[in-house]
Amino acid sequence: MEFQGKRILIMGFARSGKAALQLLLKLGAEDIVITDLKPVPEDYLSDTVKYHPQTEELFDEDFDLVIKNPGVPHISPLVRKLRDSNIPVITEIELAYQTAKPQHYIAITGTNGKTTTTTLVYEFLKQHYGDKALVGGNIGIPLCELVLEHDLLEQEGYYIALEISQAQLVDIEQFRPEVAAIMNLTPDHVDVMGSLETYYWSKTLVYKNMKEGDTFILNADDENLKVYTEKYPVQCKVKSISLERTDTDGYLKDGWMIIDNQQVLEISRIQIPGMHNLQNMIVAVSACMAVGVTAEEIREAAYAFQGVEHRIEFVRELDGVKYYNDSKGTNTDATITALKAFDHGVILLVGGFEKNLSMDEMKKYLGCVKQVIGYGKAGPRIAGDLVGEKAIITEDLVQAVHEARKIAVAGDTVLLSPTTSSFDQYSGFEERGRHFKTIVRGLE
Numbered sequence: 001m002e003f004q005g006k007r008i009l010i011m012g013f014a015r016s017g018k019a020a021l022q023l024l025l026k027l028g029a030e031d032i033v034i035t036d037l038k039p040v041p042e043d044y045l046s047d048t049v050k051y052h053p054q055t056e057e058l059f060d061e062d063f064d065l066v067i068k069n070p071g072v073p074h075i076s077p078l079v080r081k082l083r084d085s086n087i088p089v090i091t092e093i094e095l096a097y098q099t100a101k102p103q104h105y106i107a108i109t110g111t112n113g114k115t116t117t118t119t120l121v122y123e124f125l126k127q128h129y130g131d132k133a134l135v136g137g138n139i140g141i142p143l144c145e146l147v148l149e150h151d152l153l154e155q156e157g158y159y160i161a162l163e164i165s166q167a168q169l170v171d172i173e174q175f176r177p178e179v180a181a182i183m184n185l186t187p188d189h190v191d192v193m194g195s196l197e198t199y200y201w202s203k204t205l206v207y208k209n210m211k212e213g214d215t216f217i218l219n220a221d222d223e224n225l226k227v228y229t230e231k232y233p234v235q236c237k238v239k240s241i242s243l244e245r246t247d248t249d250g251y252l253k254d255g256w257m258i259i260d261n262q263q264v265l266e267i268s269r270i271q272i273p274g275m276h277n278l279q280n281m282i283v284a285v286s287a288c289m290a291v292g293v294t295a296e297e298i299r300e301a302a303y304a305f306q307g308v309e310h311r312i313e314f315v316r317e318l319d320g321v322k323y324y325n326d327s328k329g330t331n332t333d334a335t336i337t338a339l340k341a342f343d344h345g346v347i348l349l350v351g352g353f354e355k356n357l358s359m360d361e362m363k364k365y366l367g368c369v370k371q372v373i374g375y376g377k378a379g380p381r382i383a384g385d386l387v388g389e390k391a392i393i394t395e396d397l398v399q400a401v402h403e404a405r406k407i408a409v410a411g412d413t414v415l416l417s418p419t420t421s422s423f424d425q426y427s428g429f430e431e432r433g434r435h436f437k438t439i440v441r442g443l444e
Contacts, residue, residue, distance in 0.1 A: 001095075001098050003027050005030070006064040006065060007031045007062065007063050008024060008031065008032050008067065009033050009034075009063045009066045010034045010035070010066075011067065011068045013034050013040055015140075015142055016091070016144070017092070018044070022145075023095065023096065023099065024095075029048070030048050031048065035051070039051060039053075056078070059081045062087075063082075065090070066089045067090060070138070070167035070168050071167070072167075074170050090171045091167070091168045093162075093164065094171060096147045097143070099147065100153060100156075101154065101156035102156050103152060103158045103160055104178050105176070106161050106162065107162045107180040108161070108163050108180075108183065109163075109169065109183070109206045110182045111185055112184055113276060113283075115139055116307070116311055117280040118137070118161050119139070119161075120284035120301075121135075121284045121287055122134075122135035122161040124285070124293050127298065128297050129158075132159055133158070134160045135160070136160065137168070138164055138165040166202035166203055169205040169206055170205065177206065177207075177214065178215070179216075179291060180207050181218075181287060182229075183279070183280070184333070185222060186331065186332075187199075187357065200224060200228050204232040207234050207235070210234070210235060211235070211236055214236040215236060215239055216234045216236050216238050216239070217240075218238050218241070219242075220241065220242040221242050221244050221245075241279075241282045243282070250286045251282075252278065255267050255268060257281065259295075265298070265299060265302050271303070271304075271305060274340060275340065276340070276341075310327040310429055311326060312324055312326045312341055315441070316440055318443055321408040322412075324416070325416055326338045326415060327416055327417075327429040327430070329416075329418055329419060330421045331357060332359065332362045333361075334419075335348075336365045338417040339415075343368050344370075344411075345411050345412035346414075347404045347407065349404065349417070350372060350386070350420075351375040351380075351400070351418055351420070352375075352377065352379075352419075352421055352423070352426075353376075353377060353421040353422060354381065359386050363386060366387070370407075370412060371390075372386050372387045373391070373404060374392070375395065375396055375399065376396060376397070376418075376424050377425075378420050379393060380393050397425070397432070397435060397436060398439055401436065414440075416433070
């Protein structure tokens, strides 16, 4: 990609937008416009870089390229206007991919389990490739940032574990992972994707550019994934995994995780709880063995792994009551997964930004739930849909935790698994989760 003499728009200036700007400047771009809902700090502006408010008239202007922040909705009228004008719209992942030297990308997408699986992939890669292993993408570190930090414009041959969201996939052109996996497909993000069909289709884009020698890890237990991989066929090699069958390339049998007929992990020695984490583990193991990591190297990292922040994360035990932070439970399927990890006495905290997701499926998994407490903007609706008038409704997370403390007895579990995003009161699930932990650690 050549940038000198090109007019470039950066749409949205969160961390990925900042990383894209720095990479563009490194590559010699001389005419950059940043647009965001709030003004850009003067430190980023210069004769080369200008700020323009995100108003309609800006999108009547001509640009050679647009770098769109994943947080800008796919169905935004402004984005549609750009596409109707045949202006290329990409995300910073595509920018980084097209400008960096060749690297080995292991891309993880899906509705739930992405972050834990991506983290596991990175931990396994480190065992074999050491400092040549990197991690980034939707997990928090933009790929453009990795390119700059590790001089990937000049250096090649790194193994990069990349979490990638649907918002990043809809704007790829050439991005091609060497190994990819879709963890699962369950309802989410209809508000920003326009329909469930578009959301599911967007996930399949992770393998659209993959070639014969690449490897796609297929979760054979997911019915939606079966439908969509048939609708949009995979063109590369497929390695299947299952927790329910043994006729796949990866499966569970006699207390072992078996990949390609090799006993890799003893299940009893895996520290992260729940069947969902076994699925995360088997995908990560399969992906890393596909790029040369040995079973012995995987064992060392797998048995030591204790989980990821905000994913059914144990916070503390107080008076016999255990508190868990599952702030990453931003849809009903994620909360169902969390509920499956417990068998009784759960005081469930739900609420946040209203995504209008149905609670019908989740009602089937309330057998372990003792009480539902709703908080925030969506709390009354979500809790009411789940248990009706039996719900306790509070204004915010602080009040919800204190209400839970009042009714919890020894043997109970207080579980924050909100079923929705956090944007009514927090900047993201990370801030919400850390606030929850601060509240819980302050209880006496």
